[in-house]
Amino acid sequence: MTKKIYTILILMALIASIVSCRKTEAEILTPSNQMDYKWPSEQFLSIWNSMNTSYAMWDLEEKDWTSVKDEFLPEFLALDDSVKADHPISTKHLEELYTDILGNLTDHHSYFSVKNLWASDEDRSSFSISPGNIEIRKRDYYHDTHINSKYVNLCLKYEEYANKYNIHSWEDLTMVAWLKKLEAEGKASDIKYGSVSYLMTIVSGLIEGSIPYIHISDFSLSELKSYIEDGNKSSNVIATYEAYESFKKNVLELEEVKGVIIDVRENGGGYLNDNFYLLGMLTDQPVQMGWSRHKCGLGRFDYSPWIPHNFSPGPEHRAIDGPVVIIADLNSVSMAEISTLIVKAMPNGCFIGERTFGAHGVINGDFEATFSGTFGNNGGNHFAYLSTRIVKDLNGNILEGIGVTPDIEMSYAQGTFKDGEDSWLSRAVEYINTGK
DSSP states (O other), rough: OOHHHHHHHHHHHHHHHHHHHHHHHHHHOOOOGGOOSSSSHHHHHHHHHHHHHHOGGGGGGGGGGGHHHHHHHHHHHHHHHHTTTTTOOOHHHHHHHHHHTTTTTSSOEEEEEEEEEEEOTSSSSSSOOOOHHHHHHHSSTTOOOOOOIHHHIOOOOHHHHHHHOOSSSSSGGGHHHHHHHHHHSSEEEEEEEEEETEEEEEEEETTTEEEEEEEESSHHHHHHHHHHTTTOOOOOHHHHHHHHHHHHHOOOOOOOOOOEEEEOOOOOOOOOGGGGTTTGGGGSEEEEEEEEEOOSSSSTTOOOEEEEEEEOOOOOOOOOOOOOOEEETTTOHHHHHHHHHHHHHHHTTEEOOOOOOOOBBBBBOHHHSSSSSSEEOOOOSEEEESSSSSETTTTSOBOTTTTOOOOOEEEGGGGGGGGGGGGGHHHHHHHHHOOO
């Protein structure tokens, strides 16, 4: 009996040691525990270790992450010597080092903010790096935003922006001007528009009596709906929601829906479940838009199997037999790109525009659930925003860092938006009417 008890105690001790080792390993590698450092090399190693654990796309990168550590650690150790000699570190130099390390990542959602703790009093104290913004500027069709950043999304205080952008009323906004022009020709009705400046802008209308149209600047419908349900009486909230409701009513109640146009140009993304309330009303059947994969462990290449990435009908829906057209551009990001992939996967879907941004990895901030994602402290010594899940389309193509290619390509031209003209929207109506 004594020998048996002794054996059991030994086994219990071994199990406890294994559990203890695993717990310690997780605590060491969990990015939230890697924020304290004194020297530049410690900052580098903290970020390197966090990326080693939590970045979800290492198998897509040309760089070997171990070789990055071997290459750059000596440079940061040299910076340690400078600090120890009471020499400040140039923020520009530190930014260049981290841009070399992080600036070419495939994950176009990724964003890094780094504080220079060793800068002189005269130098700036921090910088940020966005691999996606760095990459898209190299594309031969690159252009700045036009619709949202200058005209719709956050710039609706006309007394401040009218002179700068020659915007004097809602009628000067691109989609509104186009719909108003069609209205004058007897080809559009039910034009509604509204904006909650910190949330989203919606413009909707009915074209030729049978084509519901909506422009949505951000996927924040879920939040907008909650404002209404909570009794928010803001005129901007009400107007924006009424623009959405008008689109929904036309989709669900019109006797004939010849086709539908969803405009997500310059849409920066948002809530994944928003499509229950938008695209979800356009189908009565589940749609598989592709596959997705996530990290399932602390190891650099611990990935889950690829699983179907499905899209379901919303709580209110209707089978749309006519074409469902989505319009997107270079500055359509994240959920705007997921929406574009959904439309392309529909049997009656068509994507008109230009190749999108290429940031459609899904975001989930729960490191314990995904072993990946955001780490650091926003506003602290360093912060990183990362995708937790990678997506590929129905053909098996991983489009992260590349973007979704249109079925009908339209080149961007500033003149497209002058005098109430919008050639991309006109092309969408043409496609619905002709099928080509």
